Amino acid sequence: xxxxxxxMSDTNMLLTITIVVFFVMYFAAIAFLGExxxxxxxxxxxxxxxxxLIITSCGMSIVMITGGIDISVGGVVALVSMCxxxxxxxxxxxxxGAILISLAIGLAFGIIQGYLVAYLDIQPFIVSLAGMFFxxxxxxxxxxxxxxxxxxxxxxxxxxxxxxxxxxxYNRLGKYIDAYVEIGVVVALLIVVLLFILLRWGxxxxxxxxxxxxxQSALMLGINVRRTKFLSHVLCSLLAGIGGFVYFLHVGxxxxxxxxxxxxxxxxxxxxxxTMLTGGVGNIIGTLFGVLSLSTIQNIVSxxxxxxxxxxxxxIAAMLCLFLVIQSVVMARKKKALAK
Amino acid sequence: MxxxxxxxxxxxxxxxxxxxxxxxxxxxxxxxKEFVEEKEPTKEIVIGFSQLGAESDWRTSNTQSMKxxxxxxxxxRLIVEDGQQQQSNQIMAIRKFIQxxxxxxxxxxxxxxxxxxxxxxxxxxxxxxxxxxxxVDVSDDSLFTCWVGSDFAxxxxxxxxWLHQFALAKDISEQEIHIANxxxxxxASAQIGRTAGLEEGAAKYGWDLLAEISGEYTQAKGKxxxxxxxxxxxxxxxxxxxxxxxxxxxxxxxxxxxxxxxSDISKGQIMVMSFDGVTKNIMRYILSNKISFDAGCNPHHGxxxxxxxxxxxxxxxxxxxxxxEERIYSHDAxxxxxxxxxxxxxxxxxTSKTLEEFQ
Numbered sequence: 149x150x151x152x153x154x155x156m157s158d159t160n161m162l163l164t165i166t167i168v169v170f171f172v173m174y175f176a177a178i179a180f181l182g183e184x185x186x187x188x189x190x191x192x193x194x195x196x197x198x199x200x201l202i203i204t205s206c207g208m209s210i211v212m213i214t215g216g217i218d219i220s221v222g223g224v225v226a227l228v229s230m231c232x233x234x235x236x237x238x239x240x241x242x243x244x245g246a247i248l249i250s251l252a253i254g255l256a257f258g259i260i261q262g263y264l265v266a267y268l269d270i271q272p273f274i275v276s277l278a279g280m281f282f283x284x285x286x287x288x289x290x291x292x293x294x295x296x297x298x299x300x301x302x303x304x305x306x307x308x309x310x311x312x313x314x315x316x317x318y319n320r321l322g323k324y325i326d327a328y329v330e331i332g333v334v335v336a337l338l339i340v341v342l343l344f345i346l347l348r349w350g351x352x353x354x355x356x357x358x359x360x361x362x363x364q365s366a367l368m369l370g371i372n373v374r375r376t377k378f379l380s381h382v383l384c385s386l387l388a389g390i391g392g393f394v395y396f397l398h399v400g401x402x403x404x405x406x407x408x409x410x411x412x413x414x415x416x417x418x419x420x421x422x423t424m425l426t427g428g429v430g431n432i433i434g435t436l437f438g439v440l441s442l443s444t445i446q447n448i449v450s451x452x453x454x455x456x457x458x459x460x461x462x463x464i465a466a467m468l469c470l471f472l473v474i475q476s477v478v479m480a481r482k483k484k485a486l487a488k
Numbered sequence: 489m490x491x492x493x494x495x496x497x498x499x500x501x502x503x504x505x506x507x508x509x510x511x512x513x514x515x516x517x518x519x520x521k522e523f524v525e526e527k528e529p530t531k532e533i534v535i536g537f538s539q540l541g542a543e544s545d546w547r548t549s550n551t552q553s554m555k556x557x558x559x560x561x562x563x564x565r566l567i568v569e570d571g572q573q574q575q576s577n578q579i580m581a582i583r584k585f586i587q588x589x590x591x592x593x594x595x596x597x598x599x600x601x602x603x604x605x606x607x608x609x610x611x612x613x614x615x616x617x618x619x620x621x622x623x624v625d626v627s628d629d630s631l632f633t634c635w636v637g638s639d640f641a642x643x644x645x646x647x648x649x650w651l652h653q654f655a656l657a658k659d660i661s662e663q664e665i666h667i668a669n670x671x672x673x674x675x676a677s678a679q680i681g682r683t684a685g686l687e688e689g690a691a692k693y694g695w696d697l698l699a700e701i702s703g704e705y706t707q708a709k710g711k712x713x714x715x716x717x718x719x720x721x722x723x724x725x726x727x728x729x730x731x732x733x734x735x736x737x738x739x740x741x742x743x744x745x746x747x748x749x750x751s752d753i754s755k756g757q758i759m760v761m762s763f764d765g766v767t768k769n770i771m772r773y774i775l776s777n778k779i780s781f782d783a784g785c786n787p788h789h790g791x792x793x794x795x796x797x798x799x800x801x802x803x804x805x806x807x808x809x810x811x812x813e814e815r816i817y818s819h820d821a822x823x824x825x826x827x828x829x830x831x832x833x834x835x836x837x838x839t840s841k842t843l844e845e846f847q
Contacts, residue, residue: 190587197580294575296602307605325613399576401602406574447584450569 162422163434165474170441177448185451188315189327194443199332200225200395201413202439205421206343207387208414209435213347214380215360215427216265216272220257221388222410223283226403228253228392230287233402236299243301247393254389255382257283262381266374272381280411287404294403306400310334332394339387344432356380360427416464417442420471424479441467533592533797534565536585540598540622541573544705544733549766549787550596550621557790575599579606586613592797593617595632600625607631616800620789622677629808633800636792639811640678643783644685645828646816647761650781650835651726652693653823660754665695666723670703670713670738672730678785682730682763698724703734710737718745725753727760732770732782735762739778751780751819765817768846774817774838782817817842 177185195202204221211218231253232246257279264275297303308331315327347353355376358366367373395407421438423430445467446460454460535558539551551568558564567590569581575598585593586609593615597603603624608631610617616633623635655662669686672679683700690697698721703710710729714737717724727742729735742749742758750757764770765784773779792812799806816826816835826833836842 187587190584193580193583193587197576294599296599323612399574399579401575406576408574451567451588 159422159429159431159434161478162424162429162475163431163437166420166422166434166437166441166471170437170444173441173444173448177444177451181448181451185447187317187327188312189317189325190447192312192315192327192329192333194440194447195333195336196330196398198439198443199330199336200391200398200407201410201417201443202336202436203339203391203394204388204410205414205417205435205439206339206432207384207391208411209418209421209423209430209432210343210347210356210387211272211380211384212415212418212423212425213360213427213430214356214377215363216377216380217415217425218261218272218276218279218381218384218388219411219415220261220276220279220283221384221391221414222407222412223280223287224254224257224385224388225392225395225407225410226287226405227283227290228389229396229399229406230290230402230404232393232396233295233297234291236302237295237297237402241299243299243305246302246396250389250393250396251386252389254386254392256385257388258382258385261385262378265381266378284404287406291402292404294401294405296401303400305331306397330398332397335390335394339390340432340436347432352376352379357428360429362428413442416468419468419475422471422475424475532563532565533801534567534588534590535592535594535797536581536588536590537566537568537594538571538578538581538585538596539568540571540578540596542570543573545767546731546764546785546787550789553788553790554594554793555790557794571598573598575602579603582606582610586610586615589613590615592800594793595619595624596621597624598622604628604631618793618796620793634796634806635809636789636796636812638678638785638814640681640785641684642681642811642828643678643763643785643814644682645688646685646783646826646833647682647728647763647781648685648689648692649826649828650783650816650818650823651695651761652689653826654751654781655693657822658754662693662695665726665753666698666721667695667726667728668698668717668721668724669700669728670710670717670730670734671700672702672705672734674702676705678763679730686728703729703737705731705733707733707737707740710734711741712737714738714741715745718742718747725756725758727758729760729762732762732764732767732779735760735779735782736770736773739773750777751822765815766846768843771817771838771843771846774819775840775843777819780819784815784817786812786814788812 174185204225208218208221228250231249235241235249236246261275261279264270265272309328310331312327312329316325318324347356355371358369358371359373359376363373399406417438418430418435419425420441421431421434421436423435442464445463449459449463537554542548542551554568555566558566567585571578571581578595578598582593582595583606593610595617597619600623604626607617607626611631619632619635621637623637624632626632655665667690669683671683689695699717701713701717703713710733714727718741727738729738738760739749748757749760751759753759760779761781762779763783763785765782766787770779770782774782789812792810796806816833817838818835819838821837823835825835
């Protein structure tokens, strides 16, 4: 019981740091860059653009908490959006069918990768590396050219806006423009809340932490370690499937180059959000703020005039570095405290 | 901080959230006042430029041109967003520009379709959109203010006309011209326009068009295609490359095969013709007659966009579609000027002085 509390306080401390850093960054942006950052819609636009990343990062956090990793999520997102796009545009399908296809693809990847990792004891990195190559390859086989989807029902859903009351602003023509979020954001926030509840109070959620913290003790506590690992991968890939559809809903097109490097952004977001690669520590709310921090810093960097793509890469690297250092300091302190 | 658990941090988070929203609201009110006071004297023109990426020399020159034109000295503020070949990034960039209330949006689109929604948002916000380079395919033409770019079909026609005039001047019969065409990425608008120009010329003047193979705009692929062509079609005496990178590859392949490069076709030399002409390096190739003809494809859209913005600032309506001026480069003055579709175009002979104009 003591250990549990100790672990939780680590998680919470990392989470607090993430949240503080995010707000400091955002206020700094308002103070120094002003203009766009003053408007609530700028913040909502960050959410709109990153809904899919939030969902996939949540999945990533879960496997990382369990002590694994899954680098196939970007590939799954690309495959899902390409399959949905082809199904809607060329096969005359409907939106419901496309959602089912997305879920099925995610589930299939999860079951196969989870089985290989949990029951055949193959390294999760290798399994998901294969999964990534397979998903990228399949995306190109399904269709090798980028194209936009013209399906009416889909476009209508894509352009649906959930108005956020009270946060709109006047544009320079004096017209009041409502602040809005896309449907994907609603889905993403719903998933964040559900997973938060699962990880904090759910039995399975507690098992994820236990297995990631120490497999041997988890085994001795009578937790089915293999099943827990398997489920973490299923959940991650399923979330990648959902994330894929949300991504597709945001961009409205299929392309083999979609979601390039998304898995790396998901890992980075999880780490910034306080999830540790060593497993056992992490929080979904932190992951949400990890994604927000990551995209806010990108926004700031480009608004500050460093417009070349590599600048964002360099800032992300610096941020990751900072958070990894903080994490290792936290771990060192914890070890010291335990030794006493 | 370390013992911040349970309810305490929930309260902390809520506090942060509340502070955040208050911050947004309060600062906005203040800034509005400042905005009104400051706007009149400074009158800075803010331009948001969404570039599709940085994949080629041409593209980076294009971005550079914008940066050099819209400087703070001249009273502009340019915000550049690199789309990294993704339409979703570009759409996000445009939304950001709308949020920041820029005065003009300049868009170099990565694809033709899928711009309707976001361009409508820009129109609703009252921000004029200027499209550069590639075109957009939208249901309603009024969604963008105007377009500036290159006329690829004209470039192709210029190249064909130059070859015809060159053959006349050098007294080479049209049937003796054996051409191979190393094409760009199939379906790209530059590939379509430039291929059309050559095919039209070949049909009109009776040249022997041996082969048309894509070199995908890269040097490595251009070299590979040229190597194969030299083996299969030994009688080649003119190589028509649809961009400079492929031309450089072709030159490498010809040199490696032991054949001579140059414009003296009747003496067994192989002549290379190319497009783009944006770097100093390429001008050196032309100076040394490794490339004998180069139809320039002007990446310097900055000045033209500036003219359009000045017109719009003055309340005038610019032409919906306008082409940038493009030069023609040649190793020698065999053909001093070209006549295409009733217009006359001068040919620039590349000298060491011309080199100084390039970076």
